Amino acid sequence: MRTAADQSVQNTGANRVTISDVSDALGLTKSTVSRALNDYPDIAEGTRLRVRRMAEKMGYNPLSFAQAIRTGLTRSVGLVIQMADHDAHRPFLAEFLAGVSQGASAEGWTLTLAAANDPDHTLETFSSMIRDRKVDGFIIPRTLVHDDRIELLRRKRIPFVLFGRTADPTDCAWFDLLGEDAMQDAVRRLAALGHSRIGFINGGLQYNYAALRRDGFLLGMQEAGLEADAHLMGDDAVTIAEGRLEALRMLRLPAPPTAIVCAVDMAALGVYRAAAECGLVIGSDLSTLSYDGTPDGAHATPPLSTYAVNFTRSGSTLSSLLIRRIRGEDPQDLRETEQAVFLDRGSAGPPALTSGEIAGRVAQHAA
Amino acid sequence: MRTAADQSVQNTGANRVTISDVSDALGLTKSTVSRALNDYPDIAEGTRLRVRRMAEKMGYNPLSFAQAIRTGLTRSVGLVIQMADHDAHRPFLAEFLAGVSQGASAEGWTLTLAAANDPDHTLETFSSMIRDRKVDGFIIPRTLVHDDRIELLRRKRIPFVLFGRTADPTDCAWFDLLGEDAMQDAVRRLAALGHSRIGFINGGLQYNYAALRRDGFLLGMQEAGLEADAHLMGDDAVTIAEGRLEALRMLRLPAPPTAIVCAVDMAALGVYRAAAECGLVIGSDLSTLSYDGTPDGAHATPPLSTYAVNFTRSGSTLSSLLIRRIRGEDPQDLRETEQAVFLDRGSAGPPALTSGEIAGRVAQHAA
DNA sequence: GTGAGTTCCGAAACCGGTTTCGGCAAGGGA
DNA sequence: TCCCTTGCCGAAACCGGTTTCGGAACTCAC
Incomplete structure (x- = not known):
């Protein structure tokens, strides 16, 4: 036949x-x-x-597959992207994939990609890729505080590397950006500009970064000798719509903030919307600093000042860490972090209005 | 050892x-x-x-690699994304990859992804993936009129499937959307709304779709009994900035268009900018219809009416076509096309202004 | 009953590598 | 000189499949 x-x-x-x-x-x-x-x-x-x-x-x-039959190693790194995720990080997907791919091919490895629709499907996908020996290890993006993917791989003793950190670091290698330092620095900058009522809009609490960035914000406030008002802190805003709502809530308080720090750019773009609706000019009436470095932020008016992440380099670092992990290096020796780069583009300035004046402006536009 | x-x-x-x-x-x-x-x-x-x-x-x-050693087949589809491309299609990358991945895994295949920085690097990447038998065939996205990737694979006799069409269809299987029909339909709709001076902003001429969409536009004009004014036609606008410039050029003509058809959404968003600068309201003063279905368009004011592409289904179709191609089916039997779906969201309406009135408004804002 | 086909499975080679094992030759110490 | 290492390579098994080839058993026609 x-x-x-x-x-x-x-x-x-x-x-x-x-x-x-x-x-x-x-x-x-x-x-x-x-x-x-x-x-x-x-x-x-x-x-x-x-x-x-x-x-x-x-x-x-x-031929890598001829070697694989004896060694069991395919020379391939695995990556499963979850489609159900909000698209806060979509703009970076291409850069990230390019980085992973380049980091892999620098060692003669390849990238095997799969997509899953939801967390369960993700775990199934991991399992079948492991069963069929499609890859030698995985890169786990967007780590959660408690992450089933990590549990699974730990249990099956499959090498993996995190993009981010997680609650239980056992067996974990990772690359991460120090978002907490960025948040702290953001407060420092705003305080230096003369702000004292500073709000904070955090991202999704299930993600590991959220607690860290929150802590960084609080540390910055403490360092600046400022009081962190619980009313000026919000969570789970990762889209423009969610950021807008949270900002509106803060602006309608009796003593609204004169500046808002956001854990993710999308939320900051929501702050832009809220400000526009309240007749506030970003960068003077209301300042905001954010984190991610999305292209969209650069096109906003004024351009969004943000702590930018180099996703290409992140991806390539993750690939090489994973390969070293697969080759047997100790996970504890494979933990790298990096500072995000501040891009000062004008969305934060000295407060043109006091908190009280902002409250007045907001009330006026509500009518 | x-x-x-x-x-x-x-x-x-x-x-x-x-x-x-x-x-x-x-x-x-x-x-x-x-x-x-x-x-x-x-x-x-x-x-x-x-x-x-x-x-x-x-x-x-x-184990697929154990089979591969004898059969030569890895059960893997290859995809090389070019980073140098403008990011007009980036928003869809995740959906597209998810589709390709799902189409592949439905047959027990996997997706091997690589990224390249420029056309030469792309060809090198193809060559090394072929040399090392990483994949059994390739999906070629964003086809050009004359495409070196196709030449290479044809020469090396490696199976491939195009996302799009190309000048020389020899040995080519493909999936494509009938952008030409969408452009024709756009003109039909605008004419039905009462527009007679209709402009056309095309995308990159090196892409195969550009000539097709232009022909579709011209066919629509002819069908509607309208004159296609060469001054109301522009090329190579695939970003907001390029779309804006082309729209401004048209609006500053003695007899500007009352509606503009765009080959890609990003150009249409540039039309929005140009309109705003000239004091024209999109959807009444100036109408525009576009093509792609980017999320950005949905968030514009008014939301952009556009012919949307289902990139997930496109990806999955391409995977299954490629697998059939690898299994030996004739390329001529592996050619599918589909209509884009019109999303009417309000960026086109009956002309509130005549061409002359638009010219007046533009002149007024230039001052 | 015999010869010619069929049907169906076993034996063994094969794919392209890796890894184990054994042994020859050189070198060193007594 | 003899023995014991050590260095270095060949021979062969092995990995998990696929594919070729041959032949036993069965069928059928004459």
Whole structure:
């Protein structure tokens, strides 16, 4: 019977150079060539060099799936994106994927991508990719405080790397941005501009970053000698609509904030909307600083000042951490963090209005 | 020497059920089991059933890389995204990838993703993925009129499927949306609303869709008995900035358009900007219809009426077409098209102003 | 009853690598 | 000189499948 293999245009590849071709050309056996190329210690240095040069010259490249059959390793990093997620991070997806892909291919690895519709589907996808040995490990984006994906991989003893941190760091390698430092710095900047009533709109509390950024905000307030008013703090705003609502709520308080720090850019763009509706000018009447670095923020008026994340570099770092993890390095040695970069674009300035004046302006526009 | 394989937590997989386990359980040889599962004709129907049931019961799943070593097929579809592209299509990337991934996994295949920085890098990436047999075929997004990627794959005889069409259809399978029909329909709608001076802002001419959409626009004009004024036609606008410039150019003509059809949503959002600068209200003073269905359009005021593309379904269709192509089906039988869906959201209405009145308004705002 | 086909499965080679094991030769110590 | 290491490589098994080939058993026609 004839099946796919030979009906298809592509076949087993006529003139591919195999390890046997290399060993024949050198008068060695393929086992020697294999060990030479894989740096076994029982190969003489001269032989190793001869083999390397010949392999190079003949253009020999081992097939990863042929290696996999014995080693069990596919040389592939896995990534499962969840479609159910709000699209707060969608703008960065391309950059992030590019980074992951480049980090992988720098080591001769590939990126195997899957998409899932909901958390259950995500876990199923992980399981089937593991069962079929599609990948050697996973990158876990958008970590939660308590994350079932981590539980699963820990239990199955599959290597993984987090983009973010999590409550229980056991067996976890990660790369993360110090959002808490950014929030603290944001407060510091606003205080230096003369703000004293500063609000905070946090992101989704299920995400691990939320508690950290909140703590960073509070630390900044404390450092500046300012009181953190519970009424000026909100949670779970990751979209423009949610950010707008939370900002409106704060602005309608008897003593509204003169500045609002947002944990994510989308929420800050919601603050823009709320400000517009209340007749407040962002950057003078009301200041806001945010975090993410979305392209949308740059196009707003005024452009949004934000702490920007380099998603391309993040992705590539994660790939290389994961590969090192798969190669056996201790997770504790594979934990990197980085500072987000502040982009000062004008959405924060000295308070043009007092809290009371803002309250008046808001009341006026409510009528 | 101990290398990656056994230092890593994951190893060759203790209790995995192999084809030999199945054959032993049945008292058959593994060759018989293999042929039974692959529907060879020289296996008795009863045997085939016995084998299937036992394989099912024991939870046997062949390893794709073990099959690949003999068949040459990895059961993986390849996709290379170009980062250099303007980000007109970025918002859809997640949906598109989800579709491709789901279409692949429906057949037990996977998606191997790579990113490239420029056209040359793209071709190199294709070549190395082919050399290392990472994938069995490729999905080619955003096809150009003359596309080097297609040339390469045609030459190397690697199966591929286009998202879009191209000048030379030889060996090409594809899925595409009938943008030309959408443009024609847009003109029809505008004409029905009473517009007679209708402008057209096209996308990048290197893309295959551009000529098609232009022809669709012209056909619509002809059908409506309207004159297509060359001054009211522009090209290569795929960003907000480019759309704005082209719209401003048209609005400053002695006889400006009362409606503008755009080939891509981003250009239409540029029309919004231009209109705002000229004191024109979109949907009454100036109408616009567009194509893509970006989320951004839904948030504009008024929301942008546009012909929307279902990128998830597009991706999944492309995957299944590619798999059929790899299995040997004739490319000519693997060509599907679909209509974009019109979303009427209010950016087009009966002309509130004549062309002359618009010219007056524009001149007034220029001062 | 015999010869020619069919039907169906086993045996073994094969794919392209990796890994284990054994042994030869050189080197070193007594 | 002899023995014991040590260094280095070949031979062969192995990984988990697929594919080729041959032959036993059964069918059917004459």
